[in-house]
Amino acid sequence: MKSALVVEGGAMRGIFAAGVLDKFMEQDYYPFDFTLGVSAGATNLSTYVSKMQGLSKTIITQYATKREFFSPLRFIKGGHMTDVHWLWHHSKQSMNIPSPGEKSSMPLYVGITNAESGECEYIQATETNVDELMVASCALPTAYRDEIIINGTRYLDGGVADAIPAIKAYNMGARDITVILSQPLGFTKPEVKSTWLMQKMYGNQPAILEKMLKRATIYNETLDFFKQPPTDCIIRVIAPDEAFCVKRLTMDKKKLLRGYGQGRRMARRHLKNLNSNADGLNYQIA
Secondary structure, three states: OEEEEEEOOOHHHHHHHHHHHHHHHHOOOOOOOEEEEEOHHHHHHHHHHOOOOOHHHHHHHHHOOOOOOEOHHHHHOOOOOEOHHHHHHHHHHHHOOOOOOOOOOOOEEEEEEEOOOOOEEEEEOOOOOHHHHHHHHHOOOOOOOOOEEEOOEEEEEHHHOOOOOHHHHHHOOEEEEEEEOOOOOOOOOOOOOOHHHHHHHHOOOHHHHHHHHHHHHHHHHHHHHHHOOOOOOEEEEEOOOOOOOOOOOOOOHHHHHHHHHHHHHHHHHHHHHHHHOOOOOOEEEO
16 A cells, blocks of 8 residues: 655745654654655655755744745845745755755655646656756745746646645555645635735736635645545544644744644654554544
8 A cells, every 4th residue: 555745835834844754754754655745845855755854944944034035025126025946045055955866765746836727737856856846836926926937837836736735645546645734633724805816916827816716625625535535545644733823924933943843742643643543544633
């Protein structure tokens, strides 16, 4: 039975997954056949599959909190609000992060949204394509203003089309799927209220506009998939609790470190309960 690890994005909320994955690495826990991630989920997984413990924590708490990455003033002046190109390349060069394939323990598939079709495409990260994949997967519409062109096609944040690629993992053959969320259990994405604003922002990109308007539906259908998975599939969910105080653009390092610590605790609970909590259930919560 194939197993997969799926990690949700969420920008700075990715600090929770960083804590979970660091605990996994600390325990030498690498039981998965492949991994899937979008946005911050993909960057988190890049350090996990390369067995570089602690790097995601440093990227989020030390580099992503710098003005070079996040700058509302730069955005007002016409630049990026979140410069994901700088963040990925600066982090990779500063900390000598190896590319997937150099030290990888398992394949990593990165989700990127095709701007023409509006669909999420999953491409295996390699030494030659990882840089463009990571920048594209993290390129939030509007917040990152440059176009990401790969093989003549424009791409952007994978989370636009598929924020939690668990169904994709199932369709790729995984029947034991571990999912790391960046929102507490019980969270559901609200429907878009200001459709006129979406029309104004993405009216000239019909495929993206359609996906942005359907994001809540797609997200919540994925949550339903967790709760009622196919009978031949086990879903194991690791999620922060209600005390998780990190938002998409939280820059407070104390809050980030608390979120990281919660990720480590939830991972420890998950590993402890792996065997004792099976009981034939298809849906398991750490």
